Amino acid sequence: MDEIDRKIIGLLQNDATLSVAQLADKVGLSPTPCWKRVQKLETNGVITRRVALVDPEKIGVGLIVYVAIEAGDHTPEWLARFTAAIAAMPEVMEAHRMAGEVDYMLRVAVTGMSEFDALYKRLIAAVPMRNVTSRFAMEGLKYTTAYPLHRGRFRDRSGREGEG
Amino acid sequence: MDEIDRKIIGLLQNDATLSVAQLADKVGLSPTPCWKRVQKLETNGVITRRVALVDPEKIGVGLIVYVAIEAGDHTPEWLARFTAAIAAMPEVMEAHRMAGEVDYMLRVAVTGMSEFDALYKRLIAAVPMRNVTSRFAMEGLKYTTAYPLHRGRFRDRSGREGEG
DNA sequence: GTTGAAACGCCCTGATG
DNA sequence: CATCAGGGCGTTTCAAC
Numbered sequence: 001m002d003e004i005d006r007k008i009i010g011l012l013q014n015d016a017t018l019s020v021a022q023l024a025d026k027v028g029l030s031p032t033p034c035w036k037r038v039q040k041l042e043t044n045g046v047i048t049r050r051v052a053l054v055d056p057e058k059i060g061v062g063l064i065v066y067v068a069i070e071a072g073d074h075t076p077e078w079l080a081r082f083t084a085a086i087a088a089m090p091e092v093m094e095a096h097r098m099a100g101e102v103d104y105m106l107r108v109a110v111t112g113m114s115e116f117d118a119l120y121k122r123l124i125a126a127v128p129m130r131n132v133t134s135r136f137a138m139e140g141l142k143y144t145t146a147y148p149l150h151r152g153r154f155r156d157r158s159g160r161e162g163e164g
Numbered sequence: 165m166d167e168i169d170r171k172i173i174g175l176l177q178n179d180a181t182l183s184v185a186q187l188a189d190k191v192g193l194s195p196t197p198c199w200k201r202v203q204k205l206e207t208n209g210v211i212t213r214r215v216a217l218v219d220p221e222k223i224g225v226g227l228i229v230y231v232a233i234e235a236g237d238h239t240p241e242w243l244a245r246f247t248a249a250i251a252a253m254p255e256v257m258e259a260h261r262m263a264g265e266v267d268y269m270l271r272v273a274v275t276g277m278s279e280f281d282a283l284y285k286r287l288i289a290a291v292p293m294r295n296v297t298s299r300f301a302m303e304g305l306k307y308t309t310a311y312p313l314h315r316g317r318f319r320d321r322s323g324r325e326g327e328g
Numbered sequence: 329g330t331t332g333a334a335a336c337g338c339c340c341t342g343a344t345g
Numbered sequence: 346c347a348t349c350a351g352g353g354c355g356t357t358t359c360a361a362c
Contacts, residue, residue: 193329194329194330194331196329196330196331197329197330
């Protein structure tokens, strides 16, 4: 994982339709080794998948809601049931277990308030909640799936800190 | 935008490496019209881009933080400066203007606490803040870029409600 | 909508230096 | 790492039904 690998990742995170030839040109490599690097990034699990991004407004899921949840109780069973419940809900696009007051944060995409209300009811029916706070988005200011890449800050297999 | 289009979107949201032939087979179409539908979805802006998704842990950005912000003042200038500031910060992967108490929500990806602290300082230096509340993710339970697709609930060009 | 068939480019794999 | 060469697949466009 060197500077060239990071360049490849950065480019592919923004446009996965780039051909190996174009990619090689942009990172200053010939196609063959560039192709091998891409393969290795995929087999190593760095690049996990290639997907199409869709305009949510165009398909009618314009309402984004952030949901902060406090668990009803703190048991493995609760977590298991909660995890299974949100896994089965396509409207829940993201879920994290948090540090601090709030136990879980969800990012939800729905068509509108009525659909969100239905989701809320399914959620509280699936598992007991101590508190649920929903925050509704009015306007999207920024959205990207590209993670930030740092000049040479990473941790390699041996566990040492790296610096490009 | 009919049921077949929605199937195509659903499949491509999960795997953009599918060939037109495979896609056509899965949606019950022959390759030619299937290819035309994909083209139309792209020119109409439904499919906006194709990107590679990366494992954040593998590239060292394992810390996800949700930041709730109350604006220092409510003026167009504040919003303009804030928007410009976060646009220039690759660590800020998502930003929404919210309804209710919290004015803005950010989703941030960083290498660790020290980097988050540096980002926080850049943020409050860029524009005055009334309140900033940061919540740190311990564990990711779910993540998808695929928006939910509803059986025939959409709004077509003429503005009428549609039902498949 | 369907099938069939072209042309072209790219993917992927070897070989060599 | 670079370059060259090749087979095979997929895309893209065309024709006709």
